[in-house]
Amino acid sequence: MLLCAALTSAFIFTACDDDEDAAVPSGDVTVNFNALYDGANLTVQSDVYDYPDGSELKVQLFQYYVSDLELIPANGGDAVQLSDILLVRYNNAQEDNVDSYEFNEIPAGEYTGIRYGLGVSPDLNSMDPNEFDADFVLNDAEFWPGNARYVFAKIEATVDLENDGTFDTGVSYHMGSNDIYSTVTFNAPITVSENGNTTLDIMADVQKALAASDTDFHDFSDESQRIVHGGNQAVAADIWERLGAQFTLSVR
């Protein structure tokens, strides 16, 4: 009985002792999500950008969810999760093109890279937004109400197709489903120093998501290609594929 009580006591102490974690050497990690258009800093709403078909456009909105943002330890141990879900959003000309997140007390050490899910992971994607706090990113009105499936990414723009100075053609790509959830992995040496701050810059280029080259691009002139809001995800399959493939990383 004494042994049993001692074991129980040990369990209670170990299960609830938060102080132990603080002893692990740690540092901070800042992840900057940068938005670009054709390699230049993206300014939504105000700046006019060239499109490969000769038209011009203004990006009104660019956003995407990031799930399970993780550092991959060099020693082969379990990945260190920085965040389970983030919403990266650019929709205001008065704000810059960087959405920054700082993560504290990340175990110091060597990492071989970083990875994340583009979109909302299937576990979270199955949940009702009302299960989350009203101001949580998964209760931010970014879901299709019929079946509570989250919109993983949005690109909205107004296009001047006729080059007459009026941006009167709306294009709107709302993408998301468990089928297209994908993982982005960067293999790059990352060092988290004790009490240091490591900065990771992740770049996403809207132009590269919309167009693969000057001759291979999403066709805005085709009315059936302008709006993707749910079941017609196939129309934006090329955009989603390119969006997932175009991310780049730099480590500071």
Place this chain on the structure above:
Amino acid sequence: MYNSLIFSEFVFLQIHVFINTCIYKFIILLILASFTLACSNTPTPPYAAILYPDDNPSTEQGVELGSRLFSDPILSADSTISCQSCHLPELAFTDGKTLSVGINGRIGRRNSPSLTNIGYLFRTMFWDGRADNLEAQALHPVADPNEMGGDWPTIITRLRHHDYYGEALKDAFGLSSLREINPDHVGKALAQFQRSLISFNSKYDLVLRGEAVFTDSEARGFNIFMDEADFSEDPEIKALPVSECAHCHIPPHFTNQQFFNNGLDEAPNLTEFPDLGRGTVTGNLYHNGLFRTPGLRNVELTAPYMHDGRFETLEEVVDHYNKGGHYAENRSANVRPLGLSDRDKTDLVTFLRTLTDTVFVNQYTSAK
């Protein structure tokens, strides 16, 4: 004997440790939660909880005080206009007027917005978002010359000397003297009352709860509103048009609390909107002509519609969206010609009427 003593001391120590552990706290919480659930017969709104500010948690006393202030013209310069003058319970806390009318018949700038479920909307308030929260919002109309037309020092003096409000404000906010009463306390009380305006018994809600069924027209309108054609495998639903409504008017409160240009006014230049809306607040040229997405609960009761009350009926609203709105470069990309038939439009409006919650409206109308 020695072993026994040691053991009892050990047990005592363990009990002591136990009551200081998270397990104990967890068990107590479970018991309390079960007790609370067992004792409570009040239905819970199926929404993510209201975010009550740390410095203004709602209390029974505060809500009651806020309710009385809300309907009392004491807050206006000449004691003729109350909050309720523009937010009538029977009209889901709107006033039925194109533009709200204030003291001495002065016409306001905008249409009076509904307060249904306003407590769940934690982002900015007003059509242009010029107030950060309900507490701040409640301070605006008192000194607005087109609304209550007063000034806060006068109003606060009046409240301090009032038989009820002086003591009630002092008690509700734990003040030691009447001299401590200031406009913030009035704003907090009004905010507490407004956070109590909760609607969740419309026909739409009953259908979601399995307690009612839509008519064919309502169901068809629901499917059009929610763009179910994009998702359903049902051939009948797949054949329906989409309306793009639910991009912005997202359940459960039928708003995303964001700002959009929904194509109300032609504006070849972004400075040419008759009302700059959000742009006035942010100074961002590209926010000109943007207005906050209103919630649609009880929308049948809140005519006329839009920030300037330009549409008298829901049918006119649906017609506007069906046409795709007028050009401005910041018009939402989701506002576009929809190609809805007359039947589609009728069904859409029929669905919108299922958002009327007579239980909610009657509760506050009878309390007037």
